[in-house]
Amino acid sequence: MQFGGVVAVDNLSLHVEQGEIVALIGPNGAGKTTAFNCITGVYKPTNGQVYYQDQLIVSNHPQGKMKALYAGQNKDAYKQVLEPTPDRITKLGLARTFQNIRLFKTQTAFENVLIATHLHRTSNLLTATLRLNHAEEKRMRQHALDMLEVVGLADLKDELATSLPYGMQRRLEIARALATKPRLLLLDEPAAGMNPQETDDLGRFIVDIKQRFDLTVFLIEHHMDLVMDISDRIYVIDFGRLIATGRPDEVQDNPDVITAYLGVDEE
Amino acid sequence: MKKAKIVLSLLLIIAAVALVGYTLSSQGDLHDLVMRLDPQNLAAADSRMQKARDRVLDGLPEGDRTKDLRNLDRYLEGYGPQLELDGENGLELFVYRNGPSLLAAGIALAVIGAALLITQLKALAKYRKPAVYLALAALLYAGVYIVENIAGASSMLMTVLKKGAIYALIAVSMNLLNGFTGLFSLGQAGFMLVGAYTYAIFTIASDSRIQVYQYYDGGLVQFALPTLVAIVLAGLVAAFFAYLIGLPVLRLKSDYLAIATLGFAEIIRAIFQYDGLGPITNGSNLLRKFTTFDTALFPFAVAGACIALIVLLIHSTYGRSFKAIRDDEVAAEAMGINLFRHKQMSFVISSFFAGVGGALLAMYQTTVQASAFKASMTYEILLIVVIGGMGSITGSILASFLFVASSEWWLRFLDNELVIGGVQIPLLRSGFRMVVFSVVIMVMVLFYRRGIMGDKEFNFSSLFKPRVKKGGGVRG
Ligand SMILES: Nc1ncnc2c1ncn2[C@@H]1O[C@H](COP(=O)(O)OP(=O)(O)OP(=O)(O)O)[C@@H](O)[C@H]1O
Ligand SMILES: [Mg+2]
Numbered sequence: 001m002q003f004g005g006v007v008a009v010d011n012l013s014l015h016v017e018q019g020e021i022v023a024l025i026g027p028n029g030a031g032k033t034t035a036f037n038c039i040t041g042v043y044k045p046t047n048g049q050v051y052y053q054d055q056l057i058v059s060n061h062p063q064g065k066m067k068a069l070y071a072g073q074n075k076d077a078y079k080q081v082l083e084p085t086p087d088r089i090t091k092l093g094l095a096r097t098f099q100n101i102r103l104f105k106t107q108t109a110f111e112n113v114l115i116a117t118h119l120h121r122t123s124n125l126l127t128a129t130l131r132l133n134h135a136e137e138k139r140m141r142q143h144a145l146d147m148l149e150v151v152g153l154a155d156l157k158d159e160l161a162t163s164l165p166y167g168m169q170r171r172l173e174i175a176r177a178l179a180t181k182p183r184l185l186l187l188d189e190p191a192a193g194m195n196p197q198e199t200d201d202l203g204r205f206i207v208d209i210k211q212r213f214d215l216t217v218f219l220i221e222h223h224m225d226l227v228m229d230i231s232d233r234i235y236v237i238d239f240g241r242l243i244a245t246g247r248p249d250e251v252q253d254n255p256d257v258i259t260a261y262l263g264v265d266e267e
Numbered sequence: 268m269k270k271a272k273i274v275l276s277l278l279l280i281i282a283a284v285a286l287v288g289y290t291l292s293s294q295g296d297l298h299d300l301v302m303r304l305d306p307q308n309l310a311a312a313d314s315r316m317q318k319a320r321d322r323v324l325d326g327l328p329e330g331d332r333t334k335d336l337r338n339l340d341r342y343l344e345g346y347g348p349q350l351e352l353d354g355e356n357g358l359e360l361f362v363y364r365n366g367p368s369l370l371a372a373g374i375a376l377a378v379i380g381a382a383l384l385i386t387q388l389k390a391l392a393k394y395r396k397p398a399v400y401l402a403l404a405a406l407l408y409a410g411v412y413i414v415e416n417i418a419g420a421s422s423m424l425m426t427v428l429k430k431g432a433i434y435a436l437i438a439v440s441m442n443l444l445n446g447f448t449g450l451f452s453l454g455q456a457g458f459m460l461v462g463a464y465t466y467a468i469f470t471i472a473s474d475s476r477i478q479v480y481q482y483y484d485g486g487l488v489q490f491a492l493p494t495l496v497a498i499v500l501a502g503l504v505a506a507f508f509a510y511l512i513g514l515p516v517l518r519l520k521s522d523y524l525a526i527a528t529l530g531f532a533e534i535i536r537a538i539f540q541y542d543g544l545g546p547i548t549n550g551s552n553l554l555r556k557f558t559t560f561d562t563a564l565f566p567f568a569v570a571g572a573c574i575a576l577i578v579l580l581i582h583s584t585y586g587r588s589f590k591a592i593r594d595d596e597v598a599a600e601a602m603g604i605n606l607f608r609h610k611q612m613s614f615v616i617s618s619f620f621a622g623v624g625g626a627l628l629a630m631y632q633t634t635v636q637a638s639a640f641k642a643s644m645t646y647e648i649l650l651i652v653v654i655g656g657m658g659s660i661t662g663s664i665l666a667s668f669l670f671v672a673s674s675e676w677w678l679r680f681l682d683n684e685l686v687i688g689g690v691q692i693p694l695l696r697s698g699f700r701m702v703v704f705s706v707v708i709m710v711m712v713l714f715y716r717r718g719i720m721g722d723k724e725f726n727f728s729s730l731f732k733p734r735v736k737k738g739g740g741v742r743g
Binding site for chain 1: 576579580583584585587588590591593594595597598599600601602603604605606607612616658722
């Protein structure tokens with residue numbers, strides 16, 4: 001993925017197995033969020049592909065000005081162009097949260113989650129307007145309540161989303177993502193701004209929902225304790241490039257990772 | 268218990284309204300009758316009745332008066348029962364004995380019902396059953412009916428109510444798009460024009476067409492559709508134009524919609540005046556002699572039904588998605604909402620109702636001319652939406668009536684020169700009204716930026732609850 005002269009994600013290949021918790025870590029500006037955005041259709045990659053359950057869902061090759069930049073490189077590898085909008089990706093079963101919390105500001109916690117049930121509607125404009133979808137509406141509301149219950153916000157359902165404390169807003173985002181009934185949950189720094197106690201709780205919570213909803217979790221996180229605790233595997237990137245991958249203990253001792261994080265070269 | 272009381276009070280009020288309405292309407296018929304009787308029989312008639320009679324009789328040419336008197340027998344037949352009962356003076360007896368007593372009974376019932384209802388308002392606010400809304404709507408229509416009968420169909424009050432209702436629909440349709448979906452469109456006048464013309468073209472009576480289309484040999488269309496069908500068609504044609512505009516424009520992330528719709532409104536106005544389309548649009552000439560309404564109940568019924576539909580839509584799962592798009596497009600998309608499809612829906616529906624509003628406006632004005640649908644009309648509607656509060660339906664409705672009342676009625680005096688004690692009051696002259704109006708609006712926009720209602724809705728419970736700030740609850 002390239003923005004003008006900046007190659008934010010460079011030759012990166014990630015693989016997540018069903019039922020895993022996989023972490024993507026790296027220093028600030030390493031390209032983690034950009035990688036998420038490519039997977040979820042927010043950005044179309046300059047050159048690259050995304051597969052989900054053996055199905056090609058995103059694919060692009062260098063076009064326009066980028067063509068010259070990639071001349072002679074692997075641009076022929078990706079002939080096909082598949083640029084689904086993010087809603088299509090969500091419908092496939094990939095749900096995400098945002099690093100810079102993006103809740104619907106004028107709406108309550110409950111309404112925020114309720115919106116996420118819209119994609120599984122069977123009603124059309126007419127039946128919904130004329131309230132012929134009573135049963136479905138009831139199901140949607142119940143599902144939204146259930147998801148709030150899961151993240152422990154049921155009591156605060158009528159609070160304005162943005163009036164909630166930071167940690168709760170992050171949980172609300174998770175509830176909203178869960179309400180879309182995903183198979184793969186992408187969490188972008190879910191513990192950002194949380195204190196150690198909250199971070200601990202969040203770790204247990206993620207493992208819990210993973211089992212409960214039979215999810216696969218792919219998360220970006222800076223809290224190393226959390227990452228080491230719950231991840232099955234870890235990818236470490238720096239300047240958009242993969243520098244290490246493996247089990248938490250393997251990654252922890254990798255000299256490249258330590259260098260990248262400390263930001264100094266000892267030699 | 269509470270429920271029983273509410274139902275009882277509503278029944279009482281409906282009964283009262285029925286009684287009052289019946290009395291007024293039978294008085295209306297009897298009015299005709301009485302006015303055709305010999306004045307001597309009316310010796311004891313009340314002054315209001317007599318005045319009304321004189322007014323009508325004065326207005327009638329001599330010949331008509333006798334012609335009407337000749338029909339007297341036929342009229343009297345219709346009131347056989349009362350006349351048989353009460354003999355020759357039956358008419359007066361009915362008006363005097365039954366009329367006032369029925370009216371009094373009706374008013375008494377209404378007072379009792381209203382008193383009962385007021386004690387239960389709190390419960391009513393929570394009680395959101397369709398029946399309650401229908402009852403309230405029935406009350407509103409009954410109220411309009413009674414006011415119209417008392418004030419007279421052509422009074423200033425009724426003029427304001429009629430136009431206010433129509434503007435309310437158009438403002439609400441604009442609010443659906445601007446306030447609830449966060450899309451900024453400036454094409455309202457264009458869609459109204461399309462609606463107004465569609466309606467007018469298809470309801471001019473066949474035998475009037477040769478007069479209306481005098482320069483175009485009676486025009487191309489040679490049939491007339493039923494009123495309601497034509498109104499729906501007006502909405503559909505406007506919606507179709509919106510669909511076409513939306514196809515390219517709504518896919519763009521940035522706000523090209525405002526420019527595109529503004530351009531559309533300007534172009535469509537020119538096209539409808541184009542001579543080559545004369546056989547259909549009558550070129551730059553007026554369209555007239557199409558079906559209109561003479562009671563305010565009609566615009567109230569149509570606008571009311573349309574607004575009810577819009578409100579239902581807004582509270583449906585689709586309406587919730589519109590609000591999500593308004594709040595945060597990226598998040599809405601991540602929740603699986605197809606931005607283009609939903610924006611398209613909102614835009615097309617909004618334009619549909621703007622078209623219906625245009626049709627109603629045509630009926631209200633009784634004539635249609637493309638040159639009247641200028642951008643300033645869109646700005647009027649936009650102002651109403653802003654004054655009422657973006658994202659507040661009740662705000663838009665309230666602001667519509669206030670706006671129409673001030674511009675057509677309350678501020679009229681500013682346009683008339685006034686001389687007190689030989690001194691001419693400065694500034695008061697034709698056009699000054701608009702100056703004051705603009706100042707009021709500027710003050711409004713500067714100091715009440717969120718409008719009368721903000722994005723809140725007016726409801727009964729808010730009258731009773733101490734205002735709790737939604738965001739006040741939790742702090743981390
Ligand atoms: N829309 C964009 N336009 C231009 N440059 C961008 C854009 N989005 C990201 N970048 C650049 O891409 C690089 C990677 O950004 P990204 O947000 O992916 O980092 P990150 O790993 O998520 O960092 P952090 O830990 O701070 O969240 C940065 O240099 C950033 O400036
Ligand atoms: Mg990031």
